Amino acid sequence: MTTLREVTPDHLQDVLEDLAGTARRQLATSLRSLFRALKRKRLIFHDPARHLAVGDLTGTLRPVPSDLLAGLLDHAATPFARLTIALAAIHAVPATEIRTARTADLNLARGTLELRRGLLRHTLYLEELTHHLAADWLTYRHQRWPASANPHLLVSQKTALDPDHPAVHRNTLQQVLPKGLTLDRLRQDRILDEAFTTGDPLKLMRLFGITEQTAMRYVGTAYPERTATLPR
Structure with a gap:
């Protein structure tokens, strides 16, 4: 060299x-x-x-290789797939919460999506790309299933008109990704990338709604030299 x-x-x-x-x-x-x-x-x-x-x-914790992340949105074939990928890869939303997010909790005027975590709420502030993808999905959903009363934000061919109003199956979400990649890995990569960038556990907690212990784990992975001398 x-x-x-x-x-x-x-x-x-x-x-x-x-x-x-x-x-x-x-x-x-x-x-x-x-x-x-x-x-x-x-x-x-x-x-x-x-x-x-x-x-x-x-x-x-290990980040997802950059070559796997490159072009995911470009290769996503549907508005459903693009919004799912954005929620996991940009906002680090767990797959379970992507499945159970509700249309009523999406406010495009304010640019927010509230996620329900038991009695708690975590508010996502949508940046321009995710806001655009969410609007595209709502337009597509209304055109495809105008009679759907399912309260969940994401619906599929099977769930849109189901009278029991189920959430989409986890496998349906997984199918938007190429083989070898999962939504959990995308979420982990996003949080780890932020930990490398800021090294601030409080920012991780505010941004992703994670616990102090989880935030410290990511920061400890990104900057092990900071915690190497802590008592075990």
């Missing part, structure tokens, strides 16, 4: 593959710090160590 701009995440993984314990943690932490500094000074365009895991990999 003639420049560090040529380094890829695969190169770093190859270097760390045969290391373990303290040796692995020290080298991985050094690589993370090095490439973060180079990126900050704009000496490299992309940080290959951004998602580099430090320490034991067992049970560690």
Whole structure:
């Protein structure tokens, strides 16, 4: 190599593959710090160590590879698929809550979607893309099933006119994704990406409505050096 701009995440993984314990943690932490500094000074365009895991990999949260994420919305064939992907990949909504979200809780005028979590509510503030996709879905749904009384935001051919008003099946949601990818992985990737970007557990809690313990887990994965000296 003639420049560090040529380094890829695969190169770093190859270097760390045969290391373990303290040796692995020290080298991985050094690589993370090095490439973060180079990126900050704009000496490299992309940080290959951004998602580099430090320490034991067992049970560690891992981001979805960027090549799997690229073009998901472009390849989604229906308004149903595009809105489902946006809710998981942009707003980190769990699959269960995507299934049970209600049309009455979507307010396009305000640009919000309220998610029901037991007695609690979590408000999503829809950015332009998701707002556009939600509007497209509502238009499509009304044109396709104008007589549907199902209160759920997402409906399918089977559930739209079902008098029992069921939520769409989880498998129906999963079918919008290519093989090897799940909505849970998209959600995990989104939260982990935000943790790498901000390192702020309070922001993660506010943005995604997750618990303190969950937020700390993601931040600990993104920045293990911050928690390495905490008592166990």
